[in-house]
Amino acid sequence: MKLATLKTGGRDGSLVVVSRDLKTYQRVPKIAASLQHALDNWDITAPRLREVYAMLNDGTALAAQPFDAADFHSPLPRAYQWADGSAYINHVELVRKARNAEVPESFYTDPLMYQGGSDSFVGPRDPIAVQSEEWGVDLEAEVAVITGDVPMGASPERAAQEIRLVMLVNDVSLRNLIPNELAKGFGFFQSKPASAFSPVAVSPDELGDAWQDSKLRLPLSVTLNGQPFGRPNAGEDMTFSFAQLVAHAAKTRELIAGSIIGSGTVSNKQGSLNGSSIANGGVGYCCIAEVRTYETIETGSPKTPFMKFGDTVRIEMFDKDGASIFGAIDQKVEPYVERAR
């Protein structure tokens, strides 16, 4: 099943069901006004949404309309929980190697995770709005899941059962604000502005063989200013599965329906260099910080700049037949303009 949220309809938008080929969608106001509402009442709403999905796919839907990603918000325009893991330890290893530091042994058994802000996500085609290029705008291409209600202390097995939907996310980072912020000891805050999610959220069963052991085993495609930048496989080098990440998040508190848990920047090891660019025959990167670290190790200093006003990033994932699964996140860096309410 594929779900999305039209921008029209207020702060939570309007829930729709999208066809498998992303060509049509149908509104479902009688089933649930919003995705959050559907998740709040999943046992009742999911079977009915699946019926609409089946009709969209076989061409018998009564009110199918053409799908255009530009009309859509992130599947949850605002959420109650957004926690982002750092499950691809290669990313950490690379950063540490650049400063000749060891990765603590515990990092391989105890997931790194930061508490994100979830009140004001932006849409998949909305700008990355910042007040200054000097903040050091970077993309982070990731996979994320939306959960149902997860009790405190849930095992990874229990957590796996509560994974309702899968999405892509651009977890935008302001690299030049990170060092001072982390030095204060309380984690990220100003350095993690609004994230954007893929236009479509997909139930795990829809992913078929690509969803195994709570990992999504397909390449994640990242294009920076129109050039291929990354295509690492999200199922490789993922030290912690989504089931483990959800269980980690629920260790001392309940997660309620609609909680979003992210994978962290997808990163493949590719041998001893901890990754190389697509131009050099590698699978490339899912954030600029990583290639800058690689450049620092190789040449002594970073070469690739962070994103400037006008720069674009596109994040997408294709199935084995080359069809887009989630639709594309496609964002341009722009100066912030206050929204009318």
Next chain:
Amino acid sequence: MKLATLKTGGRDGSLVVVSRDLKTYQRVPKIAASLQHALDNWDITAPRLREVYAMLNDGTALAAQPFDAADFHSPLPRAYQWADGSAYINHVELVRKARNAEVPESFYTDPLMYQGGSDSFVGPRDPIAVQSEEWGVDLEAEVAVITGDVPMGASPERAAQEIRLVMLVNDVSLRNLIPNELAKGFGFFQSKPASAFSPVAVSPDELGDAWQDSKLRLPLSVTLNGQPFGRPNAGEDMTFSFAQLVAHAAKTRELIAGSIIGSGTVSNKQGSLNGSSIANGGVGYCCIAEVRTYETIETGSPKTPFMKFGDTVRIEMFDKDGASIFGAIDQKVEPYVERAR
């Protein structure tokens, strides 16, 4: 105006207006189903809620019912944003003094703030539910505000205008999980379980002279296991006002209506010792960690234990006439039991 949320009515409860003396309340389903809904449409809902408030206070409300805090959830049972400052630098100074460390100069100009989890708050009379006493359960008594929509980069002056409501909060902390978690560098996560808020949220105008320059100038009363534990003045030694804290939170992202921003543990300096207990003639503390730090400085080791199963904490604030403003947070530490949904 005083607002609260009945537990009945689903995940967001049901919004009610409460009389000034906390003796009666009236449901307002025709104005707004939930507090979040009221905040989403504040320009329309606030004047109508104020009309009901006036009628409750002069005894002309049509459907007033007796108010019992046990029936109420936190004003926002789930929120889209919960960010907690650390505005009382005395708390930081005390902790640093215990380990002979300096407070960085920047801490007096750049607020410390952590991104909290907001998906599953508990009610003001619900237990502090944990799976183990060994986690080191501590209270943190604080003041918090709920904002309207705040644009990115808002000045403190603009931020001040967007403060809609004021509450108390028990920002429960799991002290024994904090050292390992902060050492990982990504801030708090498992060490900050579900917070509880006061049964009633109050508009700033209701606070009269006690609300000055976005600070709440009244003592905060904390009772631990029935004994007076703290009564520091929340308006004293607050290095950053709520306007400054909200502006800090909005530096690189918009805050949407219903965002909650906390003050951090209230703490008064009381001279060179950075605080002393009520038994010793001081104003006491708003968290156990602080008295343990004080004990460590004085005697070489902490004496006061963290909370055990069965321990209780009550947090309240009284106006100049001795009347409770927000109602009381009153919680007991209990073993976690999974909730039926």
